[in-house]
Amino acid sequence: MFKWLHPYAKSENLYRLSGKFLFWFGWLGFVGAIIGTVWGLGFTPADYQQGDSFRIIYLHVPTAMLSMSGYLGMAIAAFIGTVWQQRHADMTVIAIAPVGAVYTFLALFTGAVWGKPTWGTYWVWDARLTSELILLFLYLGVIALYYAYEDRRSGARAAAILAMVGVINVPIIHYSVVWWNSLHQGATITVFEKPKMDTSMLWPLLINIVSFGLILGAFTLMRLRNDLLMKEGHRPWVKQVLEGKH
Amino acid sequence: MLEARRLSLARQSRQLFSDVSFSLEPGHALLLQGRNGAGKTSMLRILAGLARPDEGNVCWHGKVISQSPDYLESLLYLGHHAAVNTELSPTENLRYLCALHNDDSASIDDILSAVGLAGYEDIPAGQLSAGQQRRIALSRLWLSSAPLWILDEPLTALDVRAVAGLERRFKQHLEDGGMLIVTTHQPAILPEHATQRLELSGLDLEAET
């Protein structure tokens, strides 16, 4: 199994292959995000309840969704790294982590900005915001653990194990927070459960979700490529790359 | 028989060793040599299965050690740290280590007096000298029946008498068909005729290209 990975297990091949992906991910994501955001902010009709403030959904929902997917992706990479002992999978874990943390932070930030006109305060202990906050802590734990190790490779292995332990706990934490929230607050008004979105509102959102996903992938690949160059600094292929001989 | 196949290890973009292969037959000793930082300890830890090489593998009777169920039974590894808890007495320390490694703990007292720790059996190891703590750890060489010994600088902090005792024990172990892998700065304690030498040069960046 995972035989197809082995040709790319060589760092040099992985570096070159990820370079090609990076090009497409980066440009498609960049262009898509501009289209989706401009469309969403400028050309969709205003919400009849919330007016223009709902438009932050075009940033909030993609970042929130992808912060979760990022963690899942990180755990999958960690699983591959642990079971099939793929060193590059461990490196991917640590390439995703800070990007995912930034997405989580953006989701919290846009959520807070959205909260001000909707709830009248920047922060409420809403179930989803609370889960997102805990997710941020989980990301920070992975990052902190990686940098705590002197040996980067051991750090990446440890971070991978933590990511797997975390991903088992994410649904448990999420549902316990939802339950806790219903226990303490009764029915809160959640702006996140849209009854039905008009298609004209939905398209830019979908475009943005995909584009933000591509951007997450692009940043991950950039970090992975950097890491490859740093780790294999003593190998001849790195010298060739750095001297511009592709 | 222990076999190392094309082992390579890099640390922080410095190649410690690459493509190291050797095999060790029963009754033979392997002396690892090299200057400080050449990767001797790393090599021993790879051979013991505590660390993983970048490339290559280690085989015990033809099977990769991570998949060889009896490898841990056959191995006695004494690392850089003595595995002696300073709060526990020599006897308590050895009881625990014997239980971990399926060794017979009945003769602990005899062996402690044989290595010169008679009268210290019940004193917390932290109150003993560095050499005495080493002796506690080395007592396992008499308690264990493992055929393969991997020892990292076993002579550290030992006095002349203890070194002589160890020399006799090594000789006996090899005569019984045991195997021994050791790093030491006093290679004279190994019997010349049964000893292979492996020099780790600590390759530098240029050497690899």
Add this chain to the structure above:
Amino acid sequence: MSPLLETMRRETLLVMRKKSDVLNPLVFYLLVISLFPLGVGPAPETLARIAPGVIWVAILLSVMLSLERLFRDDYRDGSLEQMLLSPHAGAGLVLAKVLSHWLMICVPMLVLSPLAALLMGVSLKALVAMMLSLLAATPALSMIGAVGAALTVGVGRSGVLLSLLILPLFIPVLIFATAAIDAAAMSLPYFGQLALLAAFSVAAITLAPFAVIAALRIGVQ
């Protein structure tokens, strides 16, 4: 003697030689609890309102503090390598070690809980719920915490890092345990919460040892 029993014997001996390892978390537990009346005022109704949360946060923090030493000394003196090189290396040895930790840290906390309840003005019904929640949930805390302790064993000053790693994972336990005490205080049934806590513990005992071993192998490298 079997290696598991011998491990537990050794851990017990170590605690008897170095009592501060056990006593410090217990003193910390009571100290944190006694800070709250000083912070929010001694009005009994306020205290009774916040008691479950305060007590459980204090428990989480003191369990976490006590975990730092779980593998630290063994790592420093090389015993951890010997444990991993044992033919018995595996879930069993880890469980024996964590069980000793639980017996010597969490059980004394259980014993001290009536005192904590007294300080916070908790009713007898709520106290019973608190003891039961402690009994059901602390195995999960010890097990999950052991994963964190194993992950940070090769790292220098690990205290703050350890808290960052494991406190988020303790959140479900905190939620359900305090809910059980709250429910008991209002004379509502709380069996469901206890069952969930026990389920956490069972899941942690089954899964966590493997993560602990994998983490320790990285730590000694």
